[in-house]
Amino acid sequence: MSVESQQERPAATARQQWMAVLAKSDSDRLQQYWQGLALSPDYQFIRKPEIGLTMLRGRIGGGGQPFNMGEMTLTRCAVRLASGTLGISYVAGRHPQHAITAALADALLQEDTRQNLLQKQLIEPLQAELEAGRQQRAAQANSTRVDFFTLVRGED
Amino acid sequence: MPVSSHELIAGFAEPVAASQQVFRAALKVMSEPGTLVETDYVEQAPKGLDLSTWQLALSLLDPDTRVWLSPTLAANDAVISNLRFHCQCPLVDAPKEADFAIALHNELPDLAELNWGTAEYPDRSTTLLVQVPGLNSAPFWTLSGPGIEQTRTLSIAGLPETFCADLIKSRQRFPLGIDIFWCCGNRLTALPRTTAIKAGMTEPSQNDKETC
Numbered sequence A: 001m002s003v004e005s006q007q008e009r010p011a012a013t014a015r016q017q018w019m020a021v022l023a024k025s026d027s028d029r030l031q032q033y034w035q036g037l038a039l040s041p042d043y044q045f046i047r048k049p050e051i052g053l054t055m056l057r058g059r060i061g062g063g064g065q066p067f068n069m070g071e072m073t074l075t076r077c078a079v080r081l082a083s084g085t086l087g088i089s090y091v092a093g094r095h096p097q098h099a100i101t102a103a104l105a106d107a108l109l110q111e112d113t114r115q116n117l118l119q120k121q122l123i124e125p126l127q128a129e130l131e132a133g134r135q136q137r138a139a140q141a142n143s144t145r146v147d148f149f150t151l152v153r154g155e156d
Numbered sequence B: 001m002p003v004s005s006h007e008l009i010a011g012f013a014e015p016v017a018a019s020q021q022v023f024r025a026a027l028k029v030m031s032e033p034g035t036l037v038e039t040d041y042v043e044q045a046p047k048g049l050d051l052s053t054w055q056l057a058l059s060l061l062d063p064d065t066r067v068w069l070s071p072t073l074a075a076n077d078a079v080i081s082n083l084r085f086h087c088q089c090p091l092v093d094a095p096k097e098a099d100f101a102i103a104l105h106n107e108l109p110d111l112a113e114l115n116w117g118t119a120e121y122p123d124r125s126t127t128l129l130v131q132v133p134g135l136n137s138a139p140f141w142t143l144s145g146p147g148i149e150q151t152r153t154l155s156i157a158g159l160p161e162t163f164c165a166d167l168i169k170s171r172q173r174f175p176l177g178i179d180i181f182w183c184c185g186n187r188l189t190a191l192p193r194t195t196a197i198k199a200g201m202t203e204p205s206q207n208d209k210e211t212c
Helices: A003-008 A014-024 A027-037 A096-109 A112-143 B015-031 B051-060 B077-087 B161-173 B206-210
Strands: A043-059 A066-081 A086-092 B067-069 B100-104 B127-131 B134-144 B152-157 B179-184 B187-191 B196-199
Touching: A014 A086, A014 A096, A014 A112, A027 A096, A027 A112, A043 A096, A043 B077, A066 A096, A086 A096, A096 A112, B015 B051, B015 B179, B015 B187, B051 B077, B051 B100, B051 B127, B051 B179, B051 B187, B067 B077, B134 B179, B134 B187, B161 B196
Parallel strands: B067 B100, B100 B127, B127 B179
Antiparallel strands: A043 A066, A066 A086, B134 B152, B134 B196, B179 B187
């Protein structure tokens, strides 16, 4: 996929945001929040959790050619609620339970009746934890920053 | 074309075990042509496909198999969405390019339009999956050849006469040819290219349709 087509995409939709949070969150923390909600929706598997490999593609800098970096494990799942809403999840690693919970949450979040509750009690706390973790890592990395000062040697 | 999420239905409940069982059934009907096998590993099929057609598709198709669909199926959102979601198979416009062709009995492609394989690689031919309104062992066609001890009878309802004639004649080009799975409800049978077909005298009656 070219860079252009990615840039042309509209800003991430609300669904993309919550799917990203659900997928990136720590498996145990997600289960804790999920069980705290005590929801037990009726559902049917459209695709049972499957573990497989996916190719990661990278690009050096902003302008390099895309290259295949390597493969990673991935768990995916699709469920349909009794009401007919379809929920989908893709989760890094081998985590069938995480994938099921994320798919169920995705489905419930699409339903207007439960969206507010789940946004407040599941997505927002998880997002805050993700952000805190990211900032902690950034702070750790920042503390090791070295600024180099070199004289121009006139090679350019 | 995007997948229509509201059309998606469940695939196999136990994907590994069920697709192996269905593959076993496909092997059985191919190696003993004309035997009828019932497969019951899914509860529902996409609207427009029979249970056995859908189970064969789930078992045989994957991202490496190019699939051609007959016009009604190709225009059916439920069918293409579920094929793309569960099998991830590429769909092609020309039957000649397809590894598998799925057709309704009244929309069969000319056999000549399919890929018959080459003399070096006769196995690279198109495999045809045909969904028919009636399938039983009434004596309409008399089959003989490998996998059949003496003869076996098979009756398939709803086939155009020209197609039957072409199929019988296609045996002259062996080892090139088309292997065909016949699907009806949850029943399945197959006629590989090795099976010689002798046409019977009577048409498959309407009663045959009720048996399915």
